[in-house]
Amino acid sequence: MLLEVKNLSTEFKLKRGTVRAVDDISFTIDKGEILAIVGESGSGKSVTSLSIMGLLQKPGRIAGGQILFNSQDLNKMSQKELQQIRGNQISMIFQEPMxxxxxxxxxxxxxxxxxxxxxxxxxxxxxxxxxxxxxxxxxxxxxxxxxxxxxxxxxxxxxxxxxxxxxxxGPDLLIADEPTTALDVTIQAQILELLYRMREKFGMAVLLITHDLGVVSEAADRVIVMYCGKIVEEANVKSLFAHPMHPYTVGLLQSIPQIDDESDEPLYMIKGMVPNPLRMPQGCPFSDRCDRCLERCTQEMPELQEIDGHKVRCFLYNQDSEGGRAQNE
Structure with missing residues (x-):
């Protein structure tokens, strides 16, 4: 295991309150693996990468958790020690090259x-x-x-x-933050092919940050879906695209144009907006946008649970809930 993130929380203390941009997330990356983190703007993707790199700017700070790279806790390192790792063992392609x-x-x-x-x-x-x-x-x-x-x-x-x-x-881990944003599809394909070729040549792992599920389907081995700073689903790429479980993931996939779709129906659009991080709703943060919302969803935050190797944070799959029983019947 190359990188292990344990219960990472990152927050920004503002005059109007504290924003928890990354909320108690855990994941791992193995050597040579491409892990994609997807989600809408504001879901916590880039803040996660900056937390790993130790590049958070004030008022941002890591509020809790561990970031273990080759079994070393990056959170406990001094800036001098981190500088020996950044750009050397861990490198990053930033979102805006210009x-x-x-x-x-x-x-x-x-x-x-x-x-x-x-x-x-x-x-x-x-x-x-x-x-x-x-x-x-x-x-x-x-x-x-x-x-x-x-x-x-x-x-x-x-x-x-x-x-x-x-x-x-020659880094062991490359973090690529939106490496194909604002590029035409031809250049996008070339950049993805380049990342894949570099992975094969250097044996490095890649953490791919993107909102583009088309990019994920072409490049990633495993996918994490984030929403409002939390992981709501995690699976290997084939399983996620074939059997998405969380309603948010389902909505993201349904909003992708299909080449063979000849219908005149408009593309699916997830209703509503991402909630204000200073006024997060009680319960599941996706509840007011979810077409399958249960009463329990507006009161409690579901736990991330594993079902046949597929992790999901949703009451629809809880055996003790009415929606979960209906889902499993």
Whole structure:
């Protein structure tokens, strides 16, 4: 087991109250595995990744739990110790490559900085490594393009540069936060193919953060669905797409356009909005948007339970509830 997150909670203390962005979540990632975390904006996906990386900005803080990487608790490490792991053993592709890359530094300088810091290479060796990684991620004429500034590249090229930077030190774990956002479908396919190829070449694990279930179906081995900071469903990718259990997951899948669908019916849309994190409803946070809501759902928070290797947080599958009995009959 490469990464184990145990009962992680992350919160932001604001003047109007405390927002629990990540609420008591637990999961694992094995070596060489691609785990996807999906959910709407505000579900806690990116905050989870920033918590793992130790990059939370104030007023954010980890309120509880453990983040074990190779059996070491990252929460107990100093910033100096974390800096030896970040960019080296754990790397991250950030959501916006244009804002993540320094606009006044050439591409080569930005990658070389990381390589020279973590791999202790000379400037000449670091340049050779940089050109090698740009070539690996499919940048044409890498020796020439290494001298470019970020604004001289397209969105897809910048995303490849971010990938090259993240992979330059051969990490054990790569966190990819929305790596295909704002890219056309052709470039999306290329980026996903690149991640898969890098996984095969370097044997690294990937934590893929996305809201796009189409991306998940193509790339992931296992899927976690988050809603309002909690894990509501977890399964391997084939099981989740073939037999979704939580009504939220069902709604997400029903809202995906199907190529072979010839009907004139509009796409399914989950009713309502994600609740205000400062005024969370009692019980299940999805209850007021759920088409199958039980009375119990508005009063109690269901526990995450495992059913035949498939984890779900829903009273519909509880043997002691009316909905659960009906579901199992």
């Amino acid at each position: 804002t993540s890359l320094n606009p006044v530094w050439r591409i080569k300088d930005q990658i070389m900085e990381s390589v020279m810091t973590h791999m202790k290479l000379s400037k000449k060796e670091a340049l050779a490594r940089t050109i090698e990684m740009l070539d690996t991620v499919g940048i044409p004429s890498p020796a020439e393009r290494a001298n470019d500034y970020p604004h001289q590249m397209s969105g897809g090229m910048r995303q490849r540069v971010m990938t090259a930077m993240a992979l330059s030190c």
